[in-house]
């Protein structure tokens with residue numbers, strides 16, 4: 001499932017191919033995604049419009065147009081955005097194809113269809129974006145992602161720290177893999193109640209999280225040159241993981257065995273020696 005690094009790397013890979021290009025035509029499958037595909041808006045607001053910027057907010061890809069309209073993708077569980085030559089035959093689960101004025105196509109492929117495509121038309125884009133931003137948590141690379149601020153946010157809550165890190169209304173873009181890895185790096189047990197953590201512990205969490213996400217983005221960034229390769233997507237990349245998926249393996253810090261449990265229905269990996277409760 002794409003988390004912040006995968007979405008960030010996708011954006012960075014798209015920029016050189018999409019920036020300043022005009023959308024010539026749009027076509028879609030007849031399948032419903034998590035939300036219905038906004039065909040009328042794609043036809044009226046996006047077709048013949050020119051791309052002015054590409055960026056990420058939380059786990060969303062935002063493609064901005066010169067008139068102020070915005071096209072928003074969420075990758076869901078299996079969504080992928082890729083660039084293809086228009087002569088490349090469409091794949092089975094390509095649900096949206098945008099033909100550009102350089103004969104390339106931006107294609108949204110999504111096997112399980114939990115992803116979504118939305119359009120904010122220029123005349124309402126500003127207010128829609130404000131509402132959207134309010135519904136999203138703070139950015140791990142933004143100015144609010146400090147030990148002090150996280151400590152304050154946690155005071156009214158008593159959920160386990162792993163659940164807190166993965167709550168997209170609190171913090172943007174962190175899913176199961178990076179929540180597990182952050183807590184291992186910070187030496188904090190995933191079940192620790194958030195309101196019992198000290199400011200210093202929150203500082204360690206925020207720093208560990210940024211280091212891990214940055215490493216993952218860099219690992220993915222090295223595959224960007226392949227963006228327009230045979231797959232049309234950035235190559236498979238994976239941060240060297242320390243605990244996620246490592247049940248029974250030796251902890252890299254102390255050599256003891258990695259434990260797996262379930263927390264809020266999600267697979268949770270930790271070292272009970274390095275991350276005591």
Ligand SMILES: [Zn+2]
Nearest residue numbers: 251254271274
């Ligand atoms: Zn250990």
